[in-house]
Amino acid sequence: MNHPICVDARNSFCPGPLMELIAAMKLAQIGDELEVLSTDQGSAHDIPEWIHKVGHELIDTHEENGVYHIRVRKKK
Amino acid sequence: MKKIIIVGGGTGGTILANNLARRLAPEIASGAARVTLLTASDKHMYQPGLLYVAFGRMAANELYRDLRSLLEPGIVLHVDPVQSFDLDNNRLQTESGTTHDYDYLVICTGSRPNPESIPGLAENANHVYTLEAAEKTFSSLQAFTGGRVVVTTGVPHKCPMVPLELTFMMHDYFRDRGILDQVEFFYTYPIGRLHSLENVGKWAQKEFDRLGVNYETLFNLKQVDGDKGQIHSEEGSVLDYDLLVSIPPHTGMPLILDNALGAGGWIPTNPATLQMEGRENVFVLGDTTNIPISKAGSTAHYEAETLGENLSSLIRYGTLASLYSGKVFCFIEAGKDRATYASFDYKHPPQPQPPTQMIHWFKLAYNKLYWNSVRGLL
Known part of the structure; x- marks a missing residue:
């Protein structure tokens, strides 16, 4: 199984x-x-909302030591 | 002799070269160190000025200086773009066929607008990311007599304040022309608020509501149908437009892609040391990094100051001296004569203040002061 592509956006206010x-x-x-x-705590809400709206797949979301891990799959 | 090569003569590369030339002046004079800048152009452009070109408020000749005139005398300048890197052997080759070896390499080749990546965008939209496009936008704004103006923003893009600034400045521009009551503004944005910075987004929403600017969030442009005057989003929305103003998606430079240094042309970079991942003597600066931070001249400026300290320390003491804090400072034009700003780093979000005429004047002054800033004097 391939490792997921990591998008490390810790401490990112902009973008x-x-x-x-x-x-x-x-x-x-x-x-x-x-x-x-x-x-960013808001990511746990914003990212699933966008994933749902655009039609990708949300696989999992969890928080670990203050870091939110949100796994998704590109569907289109 | 310790050799530092900087690839790219934009904001970051020029500030860093000057910073190093001053810090290492004794070593350069004695032949113990050399700073070489390799660039694709003998001209340096003040890119934020393009926003003003689009409104007829700055002219093309105000945007350019001869690069040599901006550099400290001790810097070796070659207008000879790099063609390939051999990072394992600490050398690179330029388009002229010259091979340069180095002890430390800094890559700061920047980014470029890529409207061609979205069907119909290049043919139908205005933008302000090249001189030609900014002048065309000025013509489009002058010719516009009324209708719906739609603003779209691609991802990633350079200078994150431009979507807001363009909207506010167009509002005042059409008001001054006396056609504001015939213009409808529709602003779209890729994420679930009006700006990536949450506090800036909250401020902008109040301003848009006050000015009557309509908006839709979670809107990522998929294609433009110029015949119908419509844009389609990845999320399924369709909007009509009479005038389309875009912030096109950006990509890294072909040099980075051709040498497979990073997906999308963005080089994997340590956010604190600015070292290329896996390379102790290769550093990355400005738009070229993959750091999740604003692609902006201000970012490159602050990063260059950190790198100036670190490279001179490495040469003198063999160790890094400081870490980049994520510092960014961006002016935000809130119309034709008011402005505010956002100042933030990795740990502290911005707290934008109400726009004032004074900050706008300071921004106008900075448009001139930039030439001292890029010399490393400000």
Whole structure:
């Protein structure tokens, strides 16, 4: 199994975790799994909202030692 | 002799070269160190001035200086773009065929707008990221007599304040022309608020509500249908436009892509030391990094100051001296005669203040002071 593409957006106020994920999605292939690392609590809400709206897949989200791990799969 | 090569003569590369030339003046004079700058152009552009070109408030000749005139005398300048890197052997080759070896390498080749990556965008949208595009935008704004102005923002993009600044400045521009009541503004943004910086987004939302600017968030441009005057988002929205103003998505430079130094042309970089991941003697600066931070001249400026301290310390003491804190400072034009700013780092978000005429004047002054800033004097 391939490791997910890591989008390390810890301590990013601008452009921020969701913008980093959108940029990474553009470079990824359909079916690729990406994991966002974020220290922004809002990401746990914003990223799933966008993933749902645009039609990608949310695999998992959890918090560990103040870092949010959000795993998604590019679907289109 | 310790050799430092800087690849790229934009804001970061020029500030760093000057910073190092001053710090290492004794070593350069004695032949113990050399700072070489390799660039693709003998001209240096003040890129933030393009925003003003789009409104007829700055002219093309105000944006350029001869690069040599901005550099300390001890810096070796070659207008000879790099073609390939051999990082394992600490050398590179330029387009002229010259091979340079180095002890320390700094890569700061920047980014470029890539409207061609979205179908229909290059043909139908205005933007302000090249001189040609900014002058075309000025013509489009002058010719516009009313209708719906749509602003779209691609990801990633350089200078994160531009979407807001363009909107505020167009508002005042059309008001001054007496056609504001015939113009509808529709602002779109890729994430779930009006700006990536949460506090700036909250401030902008109040301003937009006050000015009557409509907006839609979670809008990532998928394609432009110029025949129908419509844009389509990845999320499924369709919007009509009469005038389309875009912040095009950006990509790294072909040199970075051709040498497989990083996906998208962004080199994996340590956010604190600015070292290229896996390389102790290669540093990355400005837009070229993959650090999750604003791609902006201010970022490159502060990073260059950290690198100036570290490279001179490495040469003298063999160790790094400081870490980059993520410091960024951005002016935000809030119309034709008011401005505010955002100042932040990795740990501290910005707290934007209400716009004032004084800050706008300071921004106008900075448009001239930049030439001292890039010399490393400010």
